[in-house]
Amino acid sequence: MKSRALKFPSKSDVNIGVFLCRCGGNISDTVDIERLKSSIDAAVVEDFENLCSVKCKKNIRDYIIEKNLDRVVVAACSPTTHKKTFQSYMNPLNPYLLEMANIREQCSWVHSDGEKSTDKALSLTRAAMERVKHAQPLTPIFRKTKKSAAVIGGGISGITAALSLANQGIKTCLIEQKPTIGGNMVKIGKIFSPEKLAEECSMCLLNPLINEVVRHKKIRLLTNTRVKKAERKGGNFNLILEKKAGYIKEDRCTSCGNCVEVCPVNVLDDWNEGLMMRKAIYKPFPQAVPDVYTIDGEHCLKCGKCQEVCKMGAIDFSMKAEVIPINVGSVIIATGHRGFDLARRPEYGYNRFENVVTQMELARIMGVNGPTKGKLFRPSDGRIPHRVVMVQCAGSRDDKPDGKRYCSKICCMVALKHASIIRDHYPDTEVIICYTDMRTAGMYENYFKYGQSKGIRLIRGRPGEVTKKGDNLVVRVEDTLLRETMEIETDMVVLSEAIEPSKGTVELSKILNVGLTEDLFVKEKHSKIKPVNTDVEGVYVCGTAQGPKDITDSISQANAAASKVSELMNGGLEIEPMVAEVYSARCKMCGTCIDVCKYKAIFMDDEQIYIDPLACNACGACISSCKNQAIEVKGQTDDQIFGIISGMLKDKRDDEIRILAFLDGVGYVAADNIGINKIPYPESVRIIKITSINRLMPKHILHAFKEGADGIFLGEYPDNVMYASIQEKLQEFKKKLLENGIESRRLMFYKVYTPYFRGLAAKFVEFHSEILSLNESLDHSFYTPCVPES
Template structure:
């Protein structure tokens, strides 16, 4: 039999305002097991905790019930107080008589009655509580960063600077990500490569950072502190240890018709290639789909001319298995496909481009060497129309319901740069709203209007019609003047919505990290845990969590790194003892529990069982206590009642229900 103490908190007037606390104390005094009951204005205060400790000692209590606020607030406080007073911290039950009772009732009678019932249920549960001991699990002192863009690079640098080893896995042949494709960055207009390349070099040179480019995460097992990850290192067909990066192979390669991914398909590259000049590592890869040697067996020029003997057509994919304590996801974004937006004539005209394509056109290393020209005929455009929100803020199923956040600013940037470099070019921007929250952001946009005379038109474009003379007829509306506009343009730029990189779905599945309907990774708490996935040990960095610009990405990357460092700094992790257990005599190995387990914590073993003298081998469920989060899904799914949750056993739940219904 337990010796139970019940402590009822007033929480100032928060509880006492609608619950007659004294009456609760008197009502539960006679409950089975209750030895002692009292009330106090603030049970969580130092004095309140001392009062509990004193009662535990004086009445030789074996467990306590605290009738107070939500266990999310102070369960940890009271568990600690109980442990300090010498009883097991899992012999503490909280009856939530604030959020679940006093705050939602107006009538004292009703509030008091409900508080008594909730207290009774907690007492009934405590009567069946057993002391539990938290377990321990190890922490591997190494982090994995998935994605080598600015988010991944920043997270890796911050973790490595704290002294921990970091591996970056990047699926393309070079780190750098989307930022390496940008020409200038808002609102300061500094060159993107100039600020990114030093970071790339720093990451590559860091003794604690190991970069796997042209590699993908293939399999993830394990749990927080102890992940095991298979990384597929795709065959480059070039030996990184021998290649000197001289570039001769790319020059001599006869197959030069492959669309350049880096330049968004606006020009072509050779079959053996590095994506861009500052690529890290500066080691080319062979694209076997376009390589003549792989397609026809004839050629082999690159191998013949390579002075270092680095080209190796026999190279195979390699699987590397590594262990990690923490994983940072930084998979970034891409622009959406425009096949549902025929009205903008993107597929009909080369002179209708996305903003990311314009970045490449404006960039000195791009397909036009930085000259602003029409891709159809190479002429300089005199009239350029920018269209905002292409695919953003669309709830009609064609696009994305969210605001892509970065478009207003990069469009102002593009408009301003064009007006600055080509002052005789007319620039018109069709917008729905101009959204420029951020330091020096609105000033930046106003500069485009006031100093550079960019023509901002409040309204949308209905259609873009390619004309026989090669120009584009743009039909839009000016909602302020209430006029429909028809204007000729030489170039149309679409501020295309961004979406998470498609690879994130697969990665989220492997990590059992949740994603939302737009494929953005979900954070553990929208406000208070914004860089942590609900899956322990997984952290979120950059646009994979939601649209954001470079400064926000860098800030979030740092925050994700700090959370990862906080985890890696621990020698052991305490595991929650309230985990599921299978009763091997009841389990029939049906797999129902494993199918509903969101954490992949349940596996099966064949074991010898002596069931009332009958010896046989049976397949039974085994719960990995480090993975189990104690959600209880298995306990309700189990058809034979073999699954039970420690600290929340089926008997305890029913005892609570009985107490409530009494």
């Protein structure tokens, strides 16, 4: 074994001041402060009734100056409560030269035996002293990001985010893979709003925004463009974009439309959900932006007829796909959703019967710029249907293979909206909505009542099948309120298709290395407090790429994402300095750490490895992977870890059990909660806070056993991207223990959650008795775990 780490530099000459807090009896009622005080060997040992009170600030500072202290240990409450307070007492010393011993939450509040708790308080304090000897002065990192952003996806979310960024002075590139921006919103024709009992024209609302995008000096609009590659460099992103060859010189095209007349190619018009035909040279819809024609390279025959009639000479078949590299400070994913593929629910007959359509198709049918100029018709014969049956949850709320487990959130309102429009314009057409639950949360309830008052019929039941009998379609459903199975005859069925992430959402997430949910939506860092952050720092998400939501919510989220980007760029960020750092002299540039880091904090630039402090979570997984010992996590160096382990195990009696519990941030808070709720657990348990189990290496574990630990307890919150490597780590530890003749049951792993502190306390008790029985099964006098000399 490498011995470098096990040799600590001698730090016996540092002057440490130890300040003990009685906490108004909270500590001193259990812990014998006098004995504690007299057992500590330090330059200064003083006790105070309430160390956190303002007057103690002066006291401590005076000691620092008078006694020329180099380091400070405060033995008091949990660092979570007052570490910041005590750090502010440190002046003129660097605040990071302070260490705290948690003798309240993790000692006096959980133990009642005065003798044993005083012993434990002593070892906690000594451990803090051992650790603080190796502390380094640190300064917080201040970071500014390049003032530019890329917004990917030109739907309502992307448009909103881009405009907000641009209005805040941030140079923004809006990237859309289709020839035009506007996304789904521009296709659906009419939209519902929370407070209005009317359907508004989506085009009328969207057009001014689209025009603003085009006019805005800070926005660069790239249509027909996709992100091909992304690379993180420093705090910035290098994106490689590819703009499809559109064969049209956008600056020349006047959108006269002469070309369309002569184009001989007819293809299904995807913008109109394939309900009508278009030419190979086309503009998706009259108001499309950019207001130019485009050529569908897949179907174009390159016959040149359009070229002949174009007076502006705007058509150029020699154009090639263009590669555009851009460098931006932030990325917003706004790649949206698509409709569920109804072929996966064949029983609804979508691919068999012409008159079974989706809500999006119905929107196009009823859109004024659609195939019928807004007239409702049955696709089979162009007649107005007598009855329209809507089937809710087509693919949503469905746990079965290929189904979507979630509620698509908008379909109830979409169905009501379309039903309401039909009832207004075609009073002879009956509309029946077959539903499981009508979900019109908040203000939308008004709209639901409004729809009902127009005579929309509701049948509560989830249809099982759509079939055809004679000329009519038949919907098989149970009216669950009547307890009656029925076949509803109808001449048109509208399936309220689920929303699922667009192909682009999934592809782009792969390119940007952004985490996805089980349902393949972009995963936000935290659904409550970080709803627009992704797990890659600097990449944000908004709109339906993140989950099903309506236009109102998409716009709110887009604005939130934009202001997060702007926070980063305008304010800059102060980051805690406890992050990983590379020592370039030792680094052999193997790049292993880059692959290991799931936070994507490590990158290579100009033949050097860098760690982005903004993205680093200080988990320390990179350290274990580095064969050249070129990485260290500041504030958690090997010396500090060895120091605290040795300190915790000092002066252990023969008949005593000591268990070291390494807990991550979540586990540590859970342990504090045990204290706050005064749930007892054995004194043997000594808690050491680490950023992650990934920081620990076999040498630390073996060191602990060598120094006399009877058991090691590891606790970590499982819902993090590095969890998989923790599992590998545990296997590695167990293997090493086996090699060294240590019973692997002496190492225990437990998943911690802040609210489940009772479970953690119970685990401590359980582990203690496990260790006890292990020790008893050994001959007491011979119990010395065999660890090789290093």
